[in-house]
Amino acid sequence: MNGLFGAETVDLVATWVAALVTIVVLGGLLGERRLFGWSQHLLAGLATGFLALIAVTEVIVPRLVAPIADGGADRLELWLGLALVGATAGAPWLPRIVSAVPISLVIGSLAAFALGGAVIGTVLPQLVAATSVDGGDTASLATGAVAAGITGLVLVGFLHGVPRGRVLTAASSAGRWLLVAGIGGWLGYLLLSRLVLLLDRIGFLLGDWLGVGR
Amino acid sequence: MTERRPLLLRPAAPALLVVALAIALVVPRTDALRLGAADAVPVERWNAALDALPAEATVLVAHDPDLGTYAEIRPTVRIALADLMARDARLAFVSLTPEGRALLVAELARLERGVVNPARMLDLGFVPGAEAALVSLASGPKVPAGAEGLIARNLATQGTGAIDALLVVGGNDLGPRSWIEQFTPRVGDLPVLAITPTVLLPEIQPYLDSGQLDAALTTPRDGAAYREAVTLGSLERLREPVEPSALGVLVGLLVAIVVLGQGWGARVLTPLGGASREHEHT
Numbered sequence: 001m002n003g004l005f006g007a008e009t010v011d012l013v014a015t016w017v018a019a020l021v022t023i024v025v026l027g028g029l030l031g032e033r034r035l036f037g038w039s040q041h042l043l044a045g046l047a048t049g050f051l052a053l054i055a056v057t058e059v060i061v062p063r064l065v066a067p068i069a070d071g072g073a074d075r076l077e078l079w080l081g082l083a084l085v086g087a088t089a090g091a092p093w094l095p096r097i098v099s100a101v102p103i104s105l106v107i108g109s110l111a112a113f114a115l116g117g118a119v120i121g122t123v124l125p126q127l128v129a130a131t132s133v134d135g136g137d138t139a140s141l142a143t144g145a146v147a148a149g150i151t152g153l154v155l156v157g158f159l160h161g162v163p164r165g166r167v168l169t170a171a172s173s174a175g176r177w178l179l180v181a182g183i184g185g186w187l188g189y190l191l192l193s194r195l196v197l198l199l200d201r202i203g204f205l206l207g208d209w210l211g212v213g214r
Numbered sequence: 215m216t217e218r219r220p221l222l223l224r225p226a227a228p229a230l231l232v233v234a235l236a237i238a239l240v241v242p243r244t245d246a247l248r249l250g251a252a253d254a255v256p257v258e259r260w261n262a263a264l265d266a267l268p269a270e271a272t273v274l275v276a277h278d279p280d281l282g283t284y285a286e287i288r289p290t291v292r293i294a295l296a297d298l299m300a301r302d303a304r305l306a307f308v309s310l311t312p313e314g315r316a317l318l319v320a321e322l323a324r325l326e327r328g329v330v331n332p333a334r335m336l337d338l339g340f341v342p343g344a345e346a347a348l349v350s351l352a353s354g355p356k357v358p359a360g361a362e363g364l365i366a367r368n369l370a371t372q373g374t375g376a377i378d379a380l381l382v383v384g385g386n387d388l389g390p391r392s393w394i395e396q397f398t399p400r401v402g403d404l405p406v407l408a409i410t411p412t413v414l415l416p417e418i419q420p421y422l423d424s425g426q427l428d429a430a431l432t433t434p435r436d437g438a439a440y441r442e443a444v445t446l447g448s449l450e451r452l453r454e455p456v457e458p459s460a461l462g463v464l465v466g467l468l469v470a471i472v473v474l475g476q477g478w479g480a481r482v483l484t485p486l487g488g489a490s491r492e493h494e495h496t
Binding site: 026029030031047050051054055058059062066109110113114117118120121122125126128129185186189190191192193194195196197198199200201202203206207212213 | 225228229231232235236239240282283285286288312315316339340342344345346348349358359391392394395396398399411412413415416420423424425426434456458459462463466467470
Protein backbone atom coordinates (compact mmCIF):
# COMPACT_ATOMS: atom_id res chain seq x y z
CA MET A 1 0.00 0.00 0.00
CA ASN A 2 1.61 3.23 -1.07
CA GLY A 3 -0.56 5.67 0.78
CA LEU A 4 -3.15 6.39 -1.89
CA PHE A 5 -6.24 5.61 0.07
CA GLY A 6 -9.18 6.77 -1.94
CA ALA A 7 -11.01 5.70 -5.05
CA GLU A 8 -11.36 9.21 -6.45
CA THR A 9 -10.40 9.92 -10.05
CA VAL A 10 -7.13 11.55 -9.05
CA ASP A 11 -6.15 8.47 -7.01
CA LEU A 12 -7.03 6.22 -9.91
CA VAL A 13 -4.97 8.29 -12.35
CA ALA A 14 -2.03 8.40 -9.92
CA THR A 15 -2.15 4.63 -9.45
CA TRP A 16 -2.26 4.02 -13.22
CA VAL A 17 0.61 6.42 -13.91
CA ALA A 18 2.67 4.85 -11.11
CA ALA A 19 1.88 1.36 -12.40
CA LEU A 20 2.84 2.19 -16.00
CA VAL A 21 6.11 3.83 -14.97
CA THR A 22 6.88 0.87 -12.70
CA ILE A 23 6.31 -1.51 -15.62
CA VAL A 24 8.58 0.62 -17.83
CA VAL A 25 11.33 0.47 -15.20
CA LEU A 26 10.89 -3.28 -14.76
CA GLY A 27 11.00 -3.52 -18.57
CA GLY A 28 14.59 -2.29 -18.32
CA LEU A 29 15.38 -5.65 -16.71
CA LEU A 30 14.25 -7.37 -19.91
CA GLY A 31 16.33 -5.19 -22.19
CA GLU A 32 13.80 -2.48 -23.10
CA ARG A 33 16.25 0.40 -22.85
CA ARG A 34 14.53 3.21 -24.73
CA LEU A 35 11.48 3.56 -22.50
CA PHE A 36 13.65 2.90 -19.48
CA GLY A 37 15.93 5.77 -20.55
CA TRP A 38 12.91 8.06 -20.87
CA SER A 39 11.78 7.09 -17.40
CA GLN A 40 15.23 8.01 -16.07
CA HIS A 41 14.96 11.41 -17.78
CA LEU A 42 11.49 11.80 -16.30
CA LEU A 43 12.84 11.08 -12.81
CA ALA A 44 15.75 13.49 -13.26
CA GLY A 45 13.43 16.19 -14.57
CA LEU A 46 10.93 15.73 -11.76
CA ALA A 47 13.70 15.80 -9.16
CA THR A 48 15.20 18.97 -10.61
CA GLY A 49 11.80 20.62 -10.85
CA PHE A 50 10.93 19.67 -7.29
CA LEU A 51 14.29 20.95 -6.04
CA ALA A 52 13.79 24.27 -7.80
CA LEU A 53 10.24 24.48 -6.50
CA ILE A 54 11.15 24.01 -2.83
CA ALA A 55 14.18 26.28 -3.21
CA VAL A 56 11.88 29.07 -4.39
CA THR A 57 8.75 28.41 -2.31
CA GLU A 58 10.30 27.25 0.96
CA VAL A 59 13.64 29.05 1.06
CA ILE A 60 14.17 32.05 -1.20
CA VAL A 61 10.72 33.62 -1.02
CA PRO A 62 9.82 33.06 2.66
CA ARG A 63 13.34 33.56 4.07
CA LEU A 64 14.73 36.28 1.81
CA VAL A 65 12.20 38.01 -0.40
CA ALA A 66 9.26 38.14 2.03
CA PRO A 67 11.29 39.54 4.97
CA ILE A 68 12.75 42.24 2.72
CA ALA A 69 9.28 43.08 1.41
CA ASP A 70 7.88 43.15 4.95
CA GLY A 71 10.02 46.06 6.03
CA GLY A 72 13.36 44.32 6.40
CA ALA A 73 15.02 46.39 3.72
CA ASP A 74 17.58 47.66 6.24
CA ARG A 75 18.73 44.16 7.16
CA LEU A 76 22.11 43.75 5.53
CA GLU A 77 22.25 39.94 5.91
CA LEU A 78 19.12 39.51 3.78
CA TRP A 79 20.60 41.54 0.94
CA LEU A 80 23.82 39.61 1.31
CA GLY A 81 21.86 36.34 1.07
CA LEU A 82 20.03 37.59 -1.99
CA ALA A 83 23.34 38.58 -3.59
CA LEU A 84 24.70 35.09 -2.95
CA VAL A 85 21.59 33.56 -4.55
CA GLY A 86 22.12 35.84 -7.54
CA ALA A 87 25.80 34.90 -7.76
CA THR A 88 24.91 31.19 -7.71
CA ALA A 89 22.20 31.52 -10.34
CA GLY A 90 24.36 33.70 -12.57
CA ALA A 91 27.54 31.65 -12.16
CA PRO A 92 27.90 30.81 -15.90
CA TRP A 93 27.99 34.49 -16.86
CA LEU A 94 29.89 35.97 -13.91
CA PRO A 95 33.66 36.18 -13.36
CA ARG A 96 34.98 33.13 -11.56
CA ILE A 97 36.10 35.15 -8.56
CA VAL A 98 32.49 36.20 -7.96
CA SER A 99 30.75 32.92 -8.75
CA ALA A 100 33.17 30.98 -6.54
CA VAL A 101 32.14 32.88 -3.40
CA PRO A 102 28.81 31.11 -2.64
CA ILE A 103 30.19 27.67 -3.48
CA SER A 104 33.24 28.29 -1.30
CA LEU A 105 31.02 29.41 1.57
CA VAL A 106 28.88 26.27 1.24
CA ILE A 107 31.85 23.89 1.10
CA GLY A 108 33.73 25.66 3.89
CA SER A 109 30.78 25.81 6.27
CA LEU A 110 29.80 22.20 5.57
CA ALA A 111 33.35 21.01 6.26
CA ALA A 112 33.63 23.09 9.43
CA PHE A 113 30.30 21.98 10.88
CA ALA A 114 30.84 18.34 9.89
CA LEU A 115 34.33 18.20 11.39
CA GLY A 116 33.37 19.97 14.61
CA GLY A 117 30.25 17.83 15.03
CA ALA A 118 32.15 14.61 14.34
CA VAL A 119 34.62 15.42 17.13
CA ILE A 120 32.04 16.59 19.67
CA GLY A 121 29.23 14.19 18.82
CA THR A 122 31.05 11.04 17.76
CA VAL A 123 34.77 10.82 18.44
CA LEU A 124 34.78 12.04 22.05
CA PRO A 125 31.60 10.24 23.26
CA GLN A 126 32.63 7.06 21.47
CA LEU A 127 36.11 7.22 22.98
CA VAL A 128 34.58 7.69 26.42
CA ALA A 129 32.21 4.78 25.85
CA ALA A 130 34.98 2.56 24.50
CA THR A 131 37.48 3.31 27.26
CA SER A 132 35.02 3.22 30.14
CA VAL A 133 36.08 0.17 32.12
CA ASP A 134 33.56 0.63 34.94
CA GLY A 135 31.30 -2.35 34.71
CA GLY A 136 32.95 -3.45 31.47
CA ASP A 137 33.43 -7.20 31.27
CA THR A 138 36.15 -9.18 29.54
CA ALA A 139 34.03 -9.70 26.44
CA SER A 140 33.49 -5.96 25.90
CA LEU A 141 37.19 -5.28 26.48
CA ALA A 142 38.09 -7.98 23.97
CA THR A 143 35.59 -6.52 21.49
CA GLY A 144 37.14 -3.08 21.94
CA ALA A 145 40.64 -4.49 21.44
CA VAL A 146 39.58 -6.33 18.26
CA ALA A 147 37.88 -3.16 16.96
CA ALA A 148 41.03 -1.13 17.66
CA GLY A 149 43.14 -3.78 15.92
CA ILE A 150 40.91 -3.83 12.83
CA THR A 151 40.87 -0.02 12.71
CA GLY A 152 44.67 0.03 12.88
CA LEU A 153 45.04 -2.56 10.13
CA VAL A 154 42.61 -0.74 7.83
CA LEU A 155 44.46 2.54 8.40
CA VAL A 156 47.77 0.82 7.62
CA GLY A 157 46.14 -0.42 4.41
CA PHE A 158 45.97 3.18 3.22
CA LEU A 159 49.72 3.70 3.53
CA HIS A 160 51.14 4.45 0.15
CA GLY A 161 54.65 5.47 -0.86
CA VAL A 162 56.09 4.43 2.48
CA PRO A 163 59.03 2.00 2.61
CA ARG A 164 57.63 -1.23 4.00
CA GLY A 165 59.08 -4.23 5.70
CA ARG A 166 57.56 -7.70 5.59
CA VAL A 167 55.37 -7.11 8.67
CA LEU A 168 54.03 -3.78 7.42
CA THR A 169 53.27 -5.27 3.99
CA ALA A 170 51.34 -8.14 5.58
CA ALA A 171 49.46 -5.74 7.87
CA SER A 172 48.65 -3.47 4.94
CA SER A 173 47.37 -6.41 2.90
CA ALA A 174 45.23 -7.61 5.82
CA GLY A 175 43.87 -4.08 6.23
CA ARG A 176 42.84 -3.91 2.59
CA TRP A 177 41.09 -7.28 2.79
CA LEU A 178 39.26 -6.17 5.93
CA LEU A 179 38.19 -3.06 4.07
CA VAL A 180 36.91 -5.17 1.17
CA ALA A 181 35.04 -7.39 3.65
CA GLY A 182 33.46 -4.33 5.21
CA ILE A 183 32.36 -3.03 1.82
CA GLY A 184 30.99 -6.48 1.02
CA GLY A 185 28.94 -6.47 4.22
CA TRP A 186 27.61 -3.02 3.38
CA LEU A 187 26.64 -4.18 -0.12
CA GLY A 188 24.84 -7.13 1.44
CA TYR A 189 22.74 -4.76 3.55
CA LEU A 190 22.09 -2.61 0.48
CA LEU A 191 21.02 -5.67 -1.49
CA LEU A 192 18.40 -6.39 1.17
CA SER A 193 17.06 -2.84 0.92
CA ARG A 194 16.85 -2.97 -2.86
CA LEU A 195 15.21 -6.38 -2.73
CA VAL A 196 12.53 -5.04 -0.40
CA LEU A 197 12.04 -2.13 -2.82
CA LEU A 198 11.57 -4.55 -5.73
CA LEU A 199 9.10 -6.59 -3.69
CA ASP A 200 7.28 -3.42 -2.75
CA ARG A 201 6.90 -2.41 -6.40
CA ILE A 202 5.71 -5.87 -7.43
CA GLY A 203 3.32 -5.83 -4.47
CA PHE A 204 2.06 -2.43 -5.64
CA LEU A 205 1.38 -3.76 -9.14
CA LEU A 206 -0.38 -6.85 -7.81
CA GLY A 207 -2.28 -5.27 -4.93
CA ASP A 208 -2.95 -1.59 -5.59
CA TRP A 209 -3.16 -1.81 -9.39
CA LEU A 210 -4.52 -5.27 -10.20
CA GLY A 211 -6.28 -5.80 -6.88
CA VAL A 212 -4.81 -9.27 -6.34
CA GLY A 213 -5.07 -10.33 -2.71
CA ARG A 214 -7.15 -7.28 -1.71
CA MET B 215 34.79 -24.08 -34.63
CA THR B 216 31.68 -23.79 -32.50
CA GLU B 217 30.30 -20.54 -31.07
CA ARG B 218 28.64 -20.57 -27.68
CA ARG B 219 25.07 -19.38 -28.00
CA PRO B 220 23.80 -17.16 -25.21
CA LEU B 221 21.53 -19.16 -23.02
CA LEU B 222 17.86 -18.21 -23.16
CA LEU B 223 17.97 -18.27 -19.38
CA ARG B 224 20.18 -15.19 -19.24
CA PRO B 225 17.74 -12.62 -20.73
CA ALA B 226 14.78 -14.41 -19.18
CA ALA B 227 16.31 -14.59 -15.71
CA PRO B 228 15.12 -11.13 -14.53
CA ALA B 229 11.59 -11.91 -15.73
CA LEU B 230 11.72 -15.24 -13.90
CA LEU B 231 12.88 -13.43 -10.77
CA VAL B 232 9.96 -10.99 -10.98
CA VAL B 233 7.52 -13.86 -11.53
CA ALA B 234 9.01 -15.82 -8.63
CA LEU B 235 8.73 -12.81 -6.35
CA ALA B 236 5.15 -12.19 -7.49
CA ILE B 237 4.26 -15.81 -6.69
CA ALA B 238 5.97 -15.47 -3.31
CA LEU B 239 3.84 -12.41 -2.59
CA VAL B 240 0.51 -14.12 -3.28
CA VAL B 241 1.30 -17.44 -1.62
CA PRO B 242 -0.56 -17.73 1.73
CA ARG B 243 1.71 -16.75 4.62
CA THR B 244 2.79 -19.18 7.30
CA ASP B 245 4.17 -18.71 10.79
CA ALA B 246 7.26 -20.67 9.76
CA LEU B 247 8.39 -17.62 7.78
CA ARG B 248 7.40 -14.70 9.95
CA LEU B 249 9.45 -11.51 9.84
CA GLY B 250 8.20 -10.51 13.27
CA ALA B 251 9.84 -13.47 15.01
CA ALA B 252 12.89 -11.40 15.85
CA ASP B 253 15.08 -10.55 18.81
CA ALA B 254 12.75 -8.77 21.25
CA VAL B 255 15.39 -6.42 22.70
CA PRO B 256 15.17 -3.60 20.10
CA VAL B 257 11.38 -3.50 20.38
CA GLU B 258 11.48 -3.58 24.18
CA ARG B 259 14.00 -0.76 24.16
CA TRP B 260 11.85 1.18 21.70
CA ASN B 261 8.70 0.76 23.76
CA ALA B 262 10.57 1.67 26.94
CA ALA B 263 11.73 4.91 25.32
CA LEU B 264 8.17 5.73 24.23
CA ASP B 265 6.75 4.82 27.64
CA ALA B 266 9.24 7.19 29.28
CA LEU B 267 7.92 10.19 27.34
CA PRO B 268 5.81 12.67 29.30
CA ALA B 269 2.07 12.93 28.70
CA GLU B 270 1.23 14.77 25.48
CA ALA B 271 4.90 14.91 24.54
CA THR B 272 6.07 17.03 21.66
CA VAL B 273 8.20 14.94 19.32
CA LEU B 274 10.34 16.46 16.61
CA VAL B 275 10.22 14.10 13.64
CA ALA B 276 13.21 14.52 11.34
CA HIS B 277 12.04 12.93 8.12
CA ASP B 278 14.97 12.37 5.76
CA PRO B 279 14.72 8.89 4.29
CA ASP B 280 16.08 7.88 0.91
CA LEU B 281 13.86 6.90 -2.02
CA GLY B 282 15.84 3.71 -2.63
CA THR B 283 15.50 2.39 0.90
CA TYR B 284 12.23 3.94 2.07
CA ALA B 285 10.20 0.89 1.05
CA GLU B 286 12.06 -1.06 3.74
CA ILE B 287 11.15 1.27 6.59
CA ARG B 288 7.89 2.83 5.36
CA PRO B 289 5.50 0.41 7.14
CA THR B 290 7.41 0.90 10.39
CA VAL B 291 7.51 4.69 10.02
CA ARG B 292 3.77 4.81 9.47
CA ILE B 293 3.08 2.63 12.49
CA ALA B 294 5.52 4.64 14.64
CA LEU B 295 3.77 7.90 13.75
CA ALA B 296 0.38 6.33 14.43
CA ASP B 297 1.70 4.89 17.72
CA LEU B 298 2.95 8.31 18.84
CA MET B 299 -0.42 9.81 18.00
CA ALA B 300 -2.21 7.01 19.81
CA ARG B 301 -0.09 8.00 22.83
CA ASP B 302 -1.37 11.58 22.46
CA ALA B 303 1.98 12.92 21.33
CA ARG B 304 2.26 16.09 19.25
CA LEU B 305 4.40 15.79 16.17
CA ALA B 306 6.48 18.54 14.55
CA PHE B 307 7.89 17.45 11.19
CA VAL B 308 11.00 18.78 9.54
CA SER B 309 13.08 17.75 6.52
CA LEU B 310 16.63 18.74 5.67
CA THR B 311 16.84 17.08 2.25
CA PRO B 312 14.61 17.59 -0.81
CA GLU B 313 14.11 13.83 -1.07
CA GLY B 314 13.01 13.62 2.55
CA ARG B 315 10.71 16.58 2.00
CA ALA B 316 9.04 14.92 -1.01
CA LEU B 317 8.40 11.75 0.97
CA LEU B 318 7.22 13.76 3.97
CA VAL B 319 4.67 15.63 1.87
CA ALA B 320 3.26 12.25 0.80
CA GLU B 321 3.16 10.99 4.40
CA LEU B 322 1.47 14.15 5.67
CA ALA B 323 -1.13 13.84 2.91
CA ARG B 324 -1.73 10.25 3.97
CA LEU B 325 -2.14 11.25 7.61
CA GLU B 326 -4.53 13.98 6.54
CA ARG B 327 -6.58 11.45 4.60
CA GLY B 328 -6.45 9.17 7.61
CA VAL B 329 -8.36 11.91 9.46
CA VAL B 330 -5.68 12.43 12.04
CA ASN B 331 -6.25 15.38 14.36
CA PRO B 332 -4.44 18.24 12.55
CA ALA B 333 -3.94 20.11 15.83
CA ARG B 334 -1.46 17.41 16.83
CA MET B 335 0.77 17.94 13.80
CA LEU B 336 2.92 20.82 12.63
CA ASP B 337 4.89 20.92 9.41
CA LEU B 338 8.06 22.92 9.94
CA GLY B 339 8.89 22.49 6.27
CA PHE B 340 12.22 22.12 4.52
CA VAL B 341 15.28 23.60 6.18
CA PRO B 342 18.23 24.05 3.84
CA GLY B 343 21.86 23.98 4.85
CA ALA B 344 22.57 20.36 5.87
CA GLU B 345 24.78 20.45 9.00
CA ALA B 346 24.38 24.22 9.32
CA ALA B 347 20.61 23.71 9.31
CA LEU B 348 20.91 21.29 12.22
CA VAL B 349 22.88 23.87 14.17
CA SER B 350 20.25 26.50 13.43
CA LEU B 351 17.47 24.09 14.49
CA ALA B 352 19.28 23.56 17.79
CA SER B 353 18.88 27.25 18.54
CA GLY B 354 15.13 26.91 18.00
CA PRO B 355 13.09 25.65 15.05
CA LYS B 356 11.68 28.44 12.92
CA VAL B 357 7.91 28.20 13.04
CA PRO B 358 6.35 28.90 9.62
CA ALA B 359 4.47 32.17 9.27
CA GLY B 360 0.77 31.71 9.92
CA ALA B 361 1.21 28.44 11.83
CA GLU B 362 -1.26 28.12 14.70
CA GLY B 363 -1.89 25.73 17.53
CA LEU B 364 -0.18 24.66 20.71
CA ILE B 365 2.87 23.12 19.03
CA ALA B 366 3.59 26.30 17.06
CA ARG B 367 3.13 28.48 20.16
CA ASN B 368 5.34 26.28 22.35
CA LEU B 369 8.10 26.09 19.75
CA ALA B 370 7.93 29.83 19.14
CA THR B 371 8.15 30.68 22.83
CA GLN B 372 10.30 27.89 24.27
CA GLY B 373 12.36 26.85 21.25
CA THR B 374 13.94 23.43 21.62
CA GLY B 375 12.82 23.43 25.27
CA ALA B 376 9.38 22.52 23.98
CA ILE B 377 10.69 19.32 22.40
CA ASP B 378 10.46 16.17 24.51
CA ALA B 379 12.01 13.71 22.07
CA LEU B 380 13.54 13.42 18.65
CA LEU B 381 12.57 10.76 16.13
CA VAL B 382 14.93 10.53 13.15
CA VAL B 383 13.70 8.73 10.06
CA GLY B 384 17.00 8.11 8.32
CA GLY B 385 18.35 6.74 5.08
CA ASN B 386 19.76 9.87 3.51
CA ASP B 387 23.03 11.67 4.26
CA LEU B 388 21.48 13.54 7.17
CA GLY B 389 20.48 10.64 9.37
CA PRO B 390 20.75 9.86 13.08
CA ARG B 391 24.54 10.36 13.07
CA SER B 392 24.24 13.95 11.86
CA TRP B 393 21.54 14.75 14.43
CA ILE B 394 23.62 13.21 17.21
CA GLU B 395 26.69 15.13 16.11
CA GLN B 396 25.11 18.52 15.48
CA PHE B 397 21.81 18.77 17.32
CA THR B 398 21.82 16.80 20.56
CA PRO B 399 25.12 18.16 21.95
CA ARG B 400 23.58 21.65 21.68
CA VAL B 401 20.17 20.92 23.23
CA GLY B 402 21.17 18.81 26.21
CA ASP B 403 19.55 15.62 27.35
CA LEU B 404 16.95 14.67 24.76
CA PRO B 405 15.71 11.13 24.03
CA VAL B 406 16.63 10.20 20.47
CA LEU B 407 14.90 7.43 18.54
CA ALA B 408 15.66 6.34 15.00
CA ILE B 409 14.13 4.30 12.23
CA THR B 410 16.63 3.48 9.51
CA PRO B 411 17.13 0.91 6.77
CA THR B 412 19.42 -2.03 7.48
CA VAL B 413 22.22 -0.48 5.47
CA LEU B 414 22.69 2.10 8.25
CA LEU B 415 22.86 -0.51 11.02
CA PRO B 416 26.70 -0.49 11.25
CA GLU B 417 26.60 3.30 11.56
CA ILE B 418 23.83 3.28 14.18
CA GLN B 419 25.05 0.48 16.42
CA PRO B 420 27.89 2.39 18.18
CA TYR B 421 25.46 5.16 19.17
CA LEU B 422 23.03 2.59 20.55
CA ASP B 423 25.83 0.95 22.54
CA SER B 424 27.06 4.26 23.93
CA GLY B 425 23.53 5.38 24.85
CA GLN B 426 23.61 8.43 22.58
CA LEU B 427 20.71 6.84 20.74
CA ASP B 428 17.95 5.64 23.06
CA ALA B 429 16.32 3.17 20.69
CA ALA B 430 16.29 2.25 17.02
CA LEU B 431 14.44 -0.01 14.63
CA THR B 432 16.96 -0.78 11.93
CA THR B 433 16.08 -4.10 10.33
CA PRO B 434 12.94 -5.39 8.59
CA ARG B 435 12.60 -7.96 11.38
CA ASP B 436 12.79 -5.34 14.15
CA GLY B 437 10.21 -3.29 12.30
CA ALA B 438 7.91 -6.27 11.79
CA ALA B 439 8.19 -7.27 15.46
CA TYR B 440 7.29 -3.72 16.52
CA ARG B 441 4.35 -3.57 14.12
CA GLU B 442 3.03 -6.88 15.43
CA ALA B 443 3.31 -5.80 19.05
CA VAL B 444 1.74 -2.36 18.80
CA THR B 445 -1.97 -1.65 19.15
CA LEU B 446 -3.24 1.60 17.70
CA GLY B 447 -6.86 1.68 18.83
CA SER B 448 -8.87 3.98 16.60
CA LEU B 449 -5.78 4.69 14.47
CA GLU B 450 -5.56 1.11 13.19
CA ARG B 451 -6.73 2.53 9.86
CA LEU B 452 -3.24 3.97 9.41
CA ARG B 453 -1.73 0.49 9.34
CA GLU B 454 -0.74 -0.82 5.89
CA PRO B 455 -3.15 -3.62 4.93
CA VAL B 456 -0.47 -6.02 3.71
CA GLU B 457 2.73 -6.82 5.59
CA PRO B 458 5.99 -7.33 3.65
CA SER B 459 6.45 -10.92 2.54
CA ALA B 460 9.18 -12.88 4.31
CA LEU B 461 8.97 -15.55 1.60
CA GLY B 462 9.61 -12.92 -1.07
CA VAL B 463 12.68 -11.67 0.79
CA LEU B 464 13.90 -15.25 1.19
CA VAL B 465 13.40 -16.06 -2.52
CA GLY B 466 15.18 -12.86 -3.54
CA LEU B 467 18.12 -13.51 -1.23
CA LEU B 468 18.44 -17.08 -2.49
CA VAL B 469 18.50 -15.82 -6.07
CA ALA B 470 21.14 -13.24 -5.13
CA ILE B 471 23.25 -15.94 -3.48
CA VAL B 472 22.93 -18.17 -6.55
CA VAL B 473 23.94 -15.30 -8.88
CA LEU B 474 26.93 -14.39 -6.71
CA GLY B 475 27.82 -18.06 -6.29
CA GLN B 476 27.63 -18.54 -10.06
CA GLY B 477 30.39 -15.97 -10.51
CA TRP B 478 32.58 -17.64 -7.92
CA GLY B 479 31.78 -21.09 -9.26
CA ALA B 480 32.63 -20.08 -12.83
CA ARG B 481 35.94 -18.64 -11.64
CA VAL B 482 36.78 -21.85 -9.82
CA LEU B 483 35.53 -24.26 -12.50
CA THR B 484 37.04 -22.54 -15.57
CA PRO B 485 40.67 -23.43 -14.75
CA LEU B 486 39.58 -26.95 -13.85
CA GLY B 487 37.81 -27.34 -17.21
CA GLY B 488 40.82 -25.93 -19.05
CA ALA B 489 43.13 -28.31 -17.27
CA SER B 490 40.90 -31.25 -18.16
CA ARG B 491 40.82 -30.24 -21.87
CA GLU B 492 44.60 -29.92 -21.93
CA HIS B 493 44.84 -33.37 -20.39
CA GLU B 494 42.57 -34.78 -23.16
CA HIS B 495 44.70 -33.14 -25.91
CA THR B 496 47.89 -34.61 -24.55
